[in-house]
Amino acid sequence: MPEITQPNDYALRTRGGRNPPEIMEALAALTQCRRGQEIQGSAQLAENWYRVVSGAAIKFTMLADGRRQIIDFLLPGDFFGFTAEKEHAFAVEAAVEGTVVARYPRQRVEFMADTEPRVGRLIREMAFETISRLQARMLMLGRKTAPQKLASFLIAMAERSAGGTAEVNLPMSRYDIADYLAISVETVSRAMTGLRHSGAIKLTSARRIRIIDPGALDGQ
Amino acid sequence: MPEITQPNDYALRTRGGRNPPEIMEALAALTQCRRGQEIQGSAQLAENWYRVVSGAAIKFTMLADGRRQIIDFLLPGDFFGFTAEKEHAFAVEAAVEGTVVARYPRQRVEFMADTEPRVGRLIREMAFETISRLQARMLMLGRKTAPQKLASFLIAMAERSAGGTAEVNLPMSRYDIADYLAISVETVSRAMTGLRHSGAIKLTSARRIRIIDPGALDGQ
DNA sequence: CGGTCCCTTGACATTCATCAACGTCGGTGG
DNA sequence: CCACCGACGTTGATGAATGTCAAGGGACCG
Numbered sequence: 267m268p269e270i271t272q273p274n275d276y277a278l279r280t281r282g283g284r285n286p287p288e289i290m291e292a293l294a295a296l297t298q299c300r301r302g303q304e305i306q307g308s309a310q311l312a313e314n315w316y317r318v319v320s321g322a323a324i325k326f327t328m329l330a331d332g333r334r335q336i337i338d339f340l341l342p343g344d345f346f347g348f349t350a351e352k353e354h355a356f357a358v359e360a361a362v363e364g365t366v367v368a369r370y371p372r373q374r375v376e377f378m379a380d381t382e383p384r385v386g387r388l389i390r391e392m393a394f395e396t397i398s399r400l401q402a403r404m405l406m407l408g409r410k411t412a413p414q415k416l417a418s419f420l421i422a423m424a425e426r427s428a429g430g431t432a433e434v435n436l437p438m439s440r441y442d443i444a445d446y447l448a449i450s451v452e453t454v455s456r457a458m459t460g461l462r463h464s465g466a467i468k469l470t471s472a473r474r475i476r477i478i479d480p481g482a483l484d485g486q
Numbered sequence: 487m488p489e490i491t492q493p494n495d496y497a498l499r500t501r502g503g504r505n506p507p508e509i510m511e512a513l514a515a516l517t518q519c520r521r522g523q524e525i526q527g528s529a530q531l532a533e534n535w536y537r538v539v540s541g542a543a544i545k546f547t548m549l550a551d552g553r554r555q556i557i558d559f560l561l562p563g564d565f566f567g568f569t570a571e572k573e574h575a576f577a578v579e580a581a582v583e584g585t586v587v588a589r590y591p592r593q594r595v596e597f598m599a600d601t602e603p604r605v606g607r608l609i610r611e612m613a614f615e616t617i618s619r620l621q622a623r624m625l626m627l628g629r630k631t632a633p634q635k636l637a638s639f640l641i642a643m644a645e646r647s648a649g650g651t652a653e654v655n656l657p658m659s660r661y662d663i664a665d666y667l668a669i670s671v672e673t674v675s676r677a678m679t680g681l682r683h684s685g686a687i688k689l690t691s692a693r694r695i696r697i698i699d700p701g702a703l704d705g706q
Numbered sequence: 707c708g709g710t711c712c713c714t715t716g717a718c719a720t721t722c723a724t725c726a727a728c729g730t731c732g733g734t735g736g
Numbered sequence: 737c738c739a740c741c742g743a744c745g746t747t748g749a750t751g752a753a754t755g756t757c758a759a760g761g762g763a764c765c766g
Contacts, residue, residue: 327625335628337624338621348613348617349614349618350614350615350618355618355621376607376610379603379606379607380606380607383599383601386599386606387600390596390599390613391570393568393613393614394568394570394613395570396617397568397569397570397616397617397620398569398570398571400620400621400624401557404555404557404620404623404624405547405549405555407628407668408668409549409553411754412754439711439712440712440714441711441712441713448627448629449754450754451713452754452755453753453755455713455715456754458714459714459715472763631722632722659743659744661744669723670724671745672723672724672746673721674745675746676722676747678745679746679747692731
């Protein structure tokens, strides 16, 4: 695991434009990860918090029957590792090659939050953002058909990535998308083809998607 | 909305045994609600945080087609109203008659958290608990059959209620359960009958369930 | 050139939503 | 008191959505 010792400014910028205060950033250790590399182990002691700096990561768990459920896609700016338990309930691994993650020692940040209001507020805000993201996800998993799931996933990815450009880059595989939406790969593929045939989207490549008709996507 | 002016101690105890510090509790306003009464409106300014004192509440949203998706069941001790946005994304209403809710003015508690580490830590902890609960819920909504969903719901209710007694009291209707598990009422009913016939559970009444064979429930 | 993912499509089986009907319980008013 | 009513819960029949199994093509890499 190559440790990057010198945090550089541009990489530390969060998506929302909120940077952790320097005093907190001084505690961060940057790490670059290979695709599939574990960042946080399930059942590991929750001694650190993390933030995605660049690339993408997935938070997931393996089900008893061997299938995988992805809990959350983590994009640059997203914090993770928050838990009420002593140990992490889920594993997190890099979804793309070269993903960079900042690691913050939990205890030290907690102590810092006690005296530094800015740090406390940032943590709360990040936790609230996680809550909002997870709640929005409930709607995606709930009563939606496969094409609807895929459509709202694409819309969410468009909003979360470069601020809503029409061309969406999907850093993850179809398998990842399937496990995220809790449908089979085949269904993802069919839904994608369906959206394409209906004229809602166009595929530049398998991983690059241009949204042609956002209305048609919404209506799915 | 009958306001209860005098907070009484026993009611304020959270399920996990963590009480908000008195200094924070002094800001609380207690309210008793009728079944179905709105506590927090969707698209309402997020000016308050809340905590369920007794009874139960549901956080939900109405889908475009008129169906309802329940995001979270809120039981005594649970905080809600945390959001990263200016407005609440979801409505919350009382699920049982006489539910009592404590309301905390958000800004004042935030200011208090700046100088009172205990308050800041409590808020974080409550937020982390919400995150853990929502993540566990992803698994319930994801790749599970209807009987599996119901089984894990019953297990979770058993754990969350009186500390794991074998007799579970369901404060909510079958319709609530259906909208929570994102399946139809009929399917809930059929799954319940299935579990009953398989000997995993026994029904004292429609709303009182005795777990006979936890293993069989898990194995669903 | 062969191997390994990744993506897509087809055929079939299974689960679940939907529509319909009926039973139960508690409250309310004739 | 009892008949009625509405909300809730259960069961059955049917069709649609999706999982599963199977196969094949394309991109990348050693």
